[in-house]
Amino acid sequence: MRHQWYGDGRDFIKWGVLVHLEKNRNIRRIIQIAYIRPDSQRPLLEWRKESFPLPEAVWSQSRDIQDIRRLATVAEIEIDVIDAPFDAKARASYTKKVIEHRRSTQNLPTLLFLDPDTGIAEQNAKPEHVTPAEVRDIWTSMKPADLLVLYQHSNRHKEWLPKKRTEFEKAIKTPHTETFRAKSGAKDAAFFCASKQ
Numbered sequence: 406m407r408h409q410w411y412g413d414g415r416d417f418i419k420w421g422v423l424v425h426l427e428k429n430r431n432i433r434r435i436i437q438i439a440y441i442r443p444d445s446q447r448p449l450l451e452w453r454k455e456s457f458p459l460p461e462a463v464w465s466q467s468r469d470i471q472d473i474r475r476l477a478t479v480a481e482i483e484i485d486v487i488d489a490p491f492d493a494k495a496r497a498s499y500t501k502k503v504i505e506h507r508r509s510t511q512n513l514p515t516l517l518f519l520d521p522d523t524g525i526a527e528q529n530a531k532p533e534h535v536t537p538a539e540v541r542d543i544w545t546s547m548k549p550a551d552l553l554v555l556y557q558h559s560n561r562h563k564e565w566l567p568k569k570r571t572e573f574e575k576a577i578k579t580p581h582t583e584t585f586r587a588k589s590g591a592k593d594a595a596f597f598c599a600s601k602q
Contacts, residue, residue, distance in 0.1 A: 432514050435483070507551075556594065
């Protein structure tokens with residue numbers, strides 16, 4: 406996830422879906438796999454024809470992905486964020502860290518939330534995508550009663566939703582998935598969910 410997208414309107418939908426699942430599926434923990442890709446530089450501001458960078462205090466405050474822990478306190482849930490920087494050139498290493506992290510946590514029903522910028526890409530995966538192989542590896546490593554949720558952003562294809570849901574189902578080799586969407590607001594986002602039996 407690019408820092409610039411953190412805290413936008415889709416985050417309300419995202420965390421609404423995740424908290425709903427946690428409350429209704431006997432989930433004890435949410436692990437957000439953020440696929441964080443730091444922005445290369447702060448935006449420049451201009452005043453009296455002079456440019457200056459956004460102040461560090463403002464930049465840091467608006468980019469703290471760990472801030473979601475405030476929601477954990479209010480909603481009385483456990484939220485863990487894997488916020489290691491994601492490098493598309495080291496995908497296998499990143500996926501291995503995710504798998505090791507889940508294996509190292511307690512054996513409680515856990516929701517693993519894959520949160521790339523735009524979702525799954527069967528072909529031509531860019532840094533903003535997760536690949537079917539990565540989804541499959543994480544799914545295979547999950548424990549019984551865990552849930553896997555994938556964020557998916559729309560694309561230009563008219564039938565993007567069923568196409569992307571099929572890619573997700575093929576990756577985990579199960580047709581038993583659910584789709585969550587916003588009824589209003591961020592209609593360009595969907596969340597695919599599967600339970601590990």
